[in-house]
């Protein structure tokens with residue numbers, strides 16, 4: 001699969017999908033992308049120097065070296081971190097690396113629109129080692145031979161520039177359409193849910209399960225895949241598990257999920273104990289690249305099977321929130337849910353029972369809504385600075 005080409009094609013399909021009458025009033029654009037999805041391109045040819053490294057891919061070959069330069073338990077000390085991907089590429093790429101630039105998925109897509117190479121935001125840059133508290137790359141990273149690949153970093157929702165002329169004239173976007181820095185997908189989902197108080201958490205039930213808790217305290221422990229993103233003057237503590245909707249989609253269609261869920265009694269505990277993964281490897285609440293999926297025994301009844309899977313995913317979520325508490329984050333008061341799994345009311349009831357917390361569906365469940373809020377921030381700041 002040529003991921004890079006497919007993301008580019010999708011971006012241009014989306015630009016073309018906006019009704020013509022609305023395009024001329026688009027003030028700004030920001031994009032969220034999967035965190036730690038990494039692309040390395042050549043700044044001269046503007047072509048990728050390798051295939052894309054996907055968010056959940058592990059580069060264990062780079063881990064010993066990364067662990068030897070980074071502080072203990074730092075978020076880069078996980079095989080799937082952006083820094084491990086960079087080091088793995090650096091050590092295996094045979095040709096000149098002088099003009100190489102590292103971009104995250106969202107940075108790369110935004111670059112196609114604004115054309116200024118090497119710009120990121122402090123959320124996407126966290127897993128390559130950017131320190132959002134100091135607002136800089138740390139000295140232990142800057143002293144590495146590959147540090148020239150690191151992108152410059154802005155706050156999420158900051159104006160980078162205007163849409164490139166050829167693109168805006170091709171699609172009919174206005175001359176002053178701003179392109180702003182974005183964020184990661186699960187932070188965008190958090191922003192979309194509009195949770196603003198410490199103690200509020202958002203679980204994104206998309207292809208994967210990502211949890212984010214607004215906390216006054218920063219917590220980080222790579223042994224369990226726990227890290228803190230900066231959100232203005234607070235912290236978004238959490239992690240992302242490889243369990244989630246991708247496993248469900250492999251077994252059931254969305255229609256089947258809806259029909260089967262209707263028959264589940266969410267107040268009854270399922271005796272089935274699974275660890276639903278699509279492939280070998282887990283990131284959080286246990287960082288174990290060798291963890292095997294567990295989806296057996298499969299009962300005859302699909303309703304019972306789905307009940308067991310949904311409840312097992314809820315147990316992983318509960319373990320995740322308990323871990324954040326044990327590591328010292330602000331205690332969770334309420335869990336808001338976004339992503340494709342958030343529409344499942346039976347699952348919400350199961351999760352309330354397993355988590356022992358109030359759980360509700362976000363009013364806006366699409367991460368893209370959070371990216372649009374960042375674009376609006378960039379446009380407002382630009383208007384006041386003019």
Ligand SMILES: Nc1ncnc2c1ncn2[C@@H]1O[C@H](COP(=O)(O)OP(=O)(O)O)[C@@H](O)[C@H]1O
Nearest residue numbers: 206207245246248249254257258339340341344
């Ligand atoms: N009724 C449902 N109950 C549980 N999960 C569902 C339901 N309908 C869809 N899903 C899951 O939602 C996921 C898609 O959610 P989405 O947020 O679009 O994912 P992504 O992370 O890929 O953007 C699918 O993997 C699908 O299995």
Ligand SMILES: O=C(CO)[C@H](O)[C@H](O)COP(=O)(O)O
Nearest residue numbers: 034035184186187208210240
């Ligand atoms: O698995 C994911 C990709 O869909 C998660 O959304 C992602 O890894 C979460 O990362 P972050 O906390 O940095 O946003």
